[in-house]
Amino acid sequence: MSDTQPDKTARASTQTPRLHAAIEIGSTGIRLIVAELDAKGSLRILDRASKQSRLGRDVFTMGSISRDGLRETIAILGSFSELLQGYGLKPDDIQVIGTSALREAANRDTFIDRVNLQTGFHVRIVEDIEENHLMYLAVQKALQDERSFLSRANAMILEVGGGTTEVMLLKKGQMVSSHSLSIGTLRMDEQIRESARQPREFIEMYLESNIKTACDVLAEDLPLDSVRTFVLIGSDARFAAYCLSGKNFDHYAVLDRNQFVEFADSVASMSLQECMAQYHLSWSEAEGYAAGLTIERMFLEKTGADIVIVPNVSIREGILLAQVQGMDQKIEQELRRQVVASARSLAKRFHYDEDHATHVKNLSLELFDALKKEHGLGKHERMLLEVAAILHDIGTYLRTSGHHKHGEYIVANSEIFGLNREDINIVSNVVRYHRKSPPLATHVNYIALPREARIVVLKLAAILRVADALDRSHSGRVRELSFERTEDRFLMRPSQSLDFSLEKLSLAEKGDMFEDVFGLLPVLI
Template identity: 85%
Template sequence: MSDVYPHKTPQPGKSVPDVIERPYAAIEIGSTGIRLIVAEIDAKGELKILDRASKQSRLGRDVFTMGSISRDGLRETIAILNSFGELLQGYGLQPSDIQVIGTSALREAANRDTFIDRIGLQTGFHVRIVEDIEETHLMYLAVKKALEDERSFLTRSNAMILEVGGGTTEVMLLKKGQMVSSHSLSIGTLRIDEQIRESARQPRQFIEMYLESNIKTACDMIAEDLPLDSVRTFVLIGSDARFAAYCLSGKMFSHYAVLDRTQFIEFADSMASMSTEECMAQYHLSWNEAESYAVGLTIERMFLEKTGTESIIVPNASIREGILLAQVQGMDPTIEEELRRQVIASARALAKRFRYDEAHAAHVKTLSLELFDALKKEHGLGKHERMLLEVAAILHDIGTFLRTSGHHRHSEYLIANSEIFGLNREDINIVSNVARYHRKTPPLSTHVNYIGLPRESRIVVLKLAAILRVADALDRSHSGRVRDLSFERTEDRFIIRPSQSLDFSLEKLSLAEKGDMFEDVFGLLPILM
């Protein structure tokens, strides 16, 4: 199997950033194994894989049975990472140069903090635990790259991207290329295996009944975002999916494989019907691989059967490629803009679930961004904070779904307990607080969710909420009358001039009520002329 993504000639007229090619590396500490990738990334963001290494790990079994990582698991991890460190020295890379992430097993381990500390002291590697939302984001980057030459796979119809891991199953739903939602489900090959052993203690043939119940519940929830029978593109990621593609595509599996639905289902059923020993003998697998592949393919088959797709796409990609691409995504502004669009699409999908006023939200978003751009000198924030403001503006009123009175607090709760593709937990906490303060009382020391933020995040919340309050006041009537703004500063005033000459008495009254926070944060009194 080739590990080299296609090298492309730059398109005429397309600028190529000046980037020095050098090796990059990423390590994933997963539930079933610890895996390394080393690659070169050229100025166009193309990956050329130089090396891979993988060692099986007991971390998932430790965490999903005992709740924490055992001493043997710690010693095993240290030994594996030290061996990877020796390999990386051959590429001139030191532990401080490497991105090391931990996924579901480390997220759930009760002793994860001491584990990370011991790893850092004894190997030099700094482990960063990624949340399920970020894990999904990294997988999406890898899939987009692997399918770069066939973008129509994700844009021509509704699509589901599915990865079955040891601890969780990550699901992304796209409506003709636009992100609708992402979910992290507590369904994984190791987790299911341990739950069967510990609770049901049933023979292997009962696993399917157990999985069917869990997956039906998950699919009922997912179908609220997008009817699964409308899904026509089914993308599978993960070692078990790549194993199936390798077997079914005649071992000619390069950048991606396209598998027939019926063929895949028959292969998954065949693996499930075989004993672990038979799988090992026929496919030359280790015991752990034979066990996890059979369960993983069964999970994938059950999700597939809920959709209307006739073929499966299996990219030759993993989260590790996503880590590398995330390091250098700034090389290509089009990638950054594509991700921003997907974040906004996910926010809109969440807002629609709570029946928001789409026209009002869109207008407040436009006004917020105009104000943000006009106040660059005053706020000193960047593109990422601008995107967070955009998301907050879309979602600021969703709390009215629960109750109109106090809806700003309900908006905060709904946002804080939701997932938005491409945003990590810190981002979501900022957005939820910005929505919380779009009206009524500014932040107080008694507001736990605000005070619990890091100082830097509290400053961002203050600046973005101040802007959102003004934007919301300017559309007090929900009519979109205030538009096409121009701005003027005096010593202590920020004058807002709409392009129309209308009676803006209602908006001026609302701005007088809500402009105090803007004045406190920026030292300028907002005035609508």
């Protein structure tokens, strides 16, 4: 954490830094971090703890968490609770997340309930796209002084876990896509156990097939030979960085491509006993590191990357940073930019009308800002409207007729960086209702939303319908609007003096939801 000038931050320094803690219940271990965060989001690690866990092996072999796995988890969390008491932190104060093993466990709900009743910790399962979001936050923080690593060239960010491999692709700093792949060290280990082949031979065959398929999908978003920076996250990557950069590194390490490939091959060629003896590792660490480094090496070889960046961070730092991201406008703006970039990338995949979508987006945001008093929504909902406006017509890729329904399906079954499942469900419903009938009791995807989310959909869809009507001709004629309210009308006055007959006709057809939701009749002057 860098020091700041006392004379410039006199008021900020009077604010006592707050203690935060996060626990990750992962596939291979349960890990704790305690840190001090100030109002500017500066983070100082105070303590770490980690215990190996059998959860991933339970879930990926049996489909659910065993009784022994539950008892083990409760015991570990109990020991963490005692450690946290020394910092004056209680279970209710702690962010606890579960990743891929808990996402897939058939008995995850009863597991979470038992953990809560016996430890007091509230476990929240994060979706794969949110996991990517948290990892990106941590990477961004670690590389904050060297953001050129991500902005000057195309980059891939990769994290290999026990159950999944998380991948993000950036095109000169802009998020292109993020994916969660069913490739993990524990999954691979189980496949090896079931195979009659030699482990080394099987690993190459199994991974070559799976990674090639995954990379073919990734290449649709960004040619992998254009990737010049390869960012690796995870304990196996940090192990390589410790070994190759003098056993120690601060915020991040920069490794040569060939250097990393040679090291990964060297570890993979050793027996577990040799690896344990040479690097002073436990059995599970040696097993996991060898598999993880092999996966990372094979992804690296599919790219044109010259360097490997290893940030000294984990998802737990991302959890803590997410708690204070609202305090740092730069972080907030950067995340919004990446969400919007991811939405644009999805839209381009379906050959959208970029000029029309951009104009409707701008009109939607103008209307949203002018209606703050009426809708009472915040920055997050504004971002969801921006995403929905970009994507509102992508259903035309399948068919023009009923494209609002096709668009809903595409969005609901896509990943947008930075948006969790509820966000995507809201956006997909807004896309559905940007035209034609309003929500009905027979519309399952709308009714399935929580009441608060349904209200958000109504407000955002009402605004989007008006914005879309104002660009009925797809020519961007309506610009520089000024707004005025009368008792029951919302007047929109463009700066141009043109014939807006087509836009007025469209507004008359699509303005009904706006009037129902806000109690104002939208009128184009």
